[in-house]
Amino acid sequence: MPETLIKICGLTTPETVDAAVEAGATHVGFVHFPDSPRHIGISDAAKLRQRLPKSVRAVLLTVNLDPKATALALQAIEPEVLQLHGNETVEWLQLLRDNSTLEIWKAVGLKDRGTLERSERFKGAAHRIIYDAAAQAVPGALPGGNGLTLDWRLLLNYRHQVDWGLAGGLTPENVADAIRFTGAPLVDASSGLESAPGVKDVGKIKAFCAAARDAQPARV
Numbered sequence: 410m411p412e413t414l415i416k417i418c419g420l421t422t423p424e425t426v427d428a429a430v431e432a433g434a435t436h437v438g439f440v441h442f443p444d445s446p447r448h449i450g451i452s453d454a455a456k457l458r459q460r461l462p463k464s465v466r467a468v469l470l471t472v473n474l475d476p477k478a479t480a481l482a483l484q485a486i487e488p489e490v491l492q493l494h495g496n497e498t499v500e501w502l503q504l505l506r507d508n509s510t511l512e513i514w515k516a517v518g519l520k521d522r523g524t525l526e527r528s529e530r531f532k533g534a535a536h537r538i539i540y541d542a543a544a545q546a547v548p549g550a551l552p553g554g555n556g557l558t559l560d561w562r563l564l565l566n567y568r569h570q571v572d573w574g575l576a577g578g579l580t581p582e583n584v585a586d587a588i589r590f591t592g593a594p595l596v597d598a599s600s601g602l603e604s605a606p607g608v609k610d611v612g613k614i615k616a617f618c619a620a621a622r623d624a625q626p627a628r629v
């Protein structure tokens with residue numbers, strides 16, 4: 410059984426990046442989206458990215474970022490993964506995939522079982538789909554990092570056509586249950602590892618990684 414991949418998202422400081430690496434995270438995420446309390450500028454993300462050993466992958470997260478700004482960010486940060494968290498099209502993902510060595514991940518708000526089927530349109534364009542809680546339909550709501558848990562039952566017995574990961578409201582306390590219940594091959598957490606919006610807690614990062622590592626997935 411392959412080990413569950415662990416992504417710690419929204420890191421902005423050397424201390425928390427180092428803590429994630431030491432705790433066994435496989436992926437570290439940088440949110441480049443000015444509306445987010447976890448936003449990080451390109452040059453700061455590029456510096457933090459340098460702290461990662463080869464075994465830990467950098468994930469650059471953007472939301473409907475235009476092609477020119479995307480190219481500049483990719484050039485400076487050199488992430489292994491680009492996670493798209495907006496309304497990006499299949500065609501845009503395909504273009505990125507066909508013209509780079511990047512892994513392309515697409516975040517999808519999981520509302521109902523139909524969302525899983527509709528997400529299959531990303532097959533061949535996205536290397537991985539990250540199922541997150543659907544964003545709230547209120548002005549100013551962020552498309553991610555909201556600490557909302559999705560209904561894990563929607564994922565039960567679904568035969569995924571694309572590699573996937575689980576996000577949304579994951580914490581050190583619930584991540585083992587999430588892995589056992591859904592069989593998620595990757596877990597992704599952000600606000601559940603914070604002491605205040607945008608402020609990651611080293612102790613929570615360590616506890617999350619330990620709990621995720623120790624969980625026994627029941628994959629189908």
Ligand SMILES: O=C(O)c1ccccc1NCC(=O)[C@H](O)[C@H](O)COP(=O)(O)O
Binds near residue numbers: 446447577
């Ligand atoms: O984290 C943010 O602020 C953010 C803002 C805009 C789009 C996506 C964002 N985060 C995406 C992530 O990868 C989070 O890990 C994921 O949404 C789960 O967040 P949380 O429920 O807070 O663990």
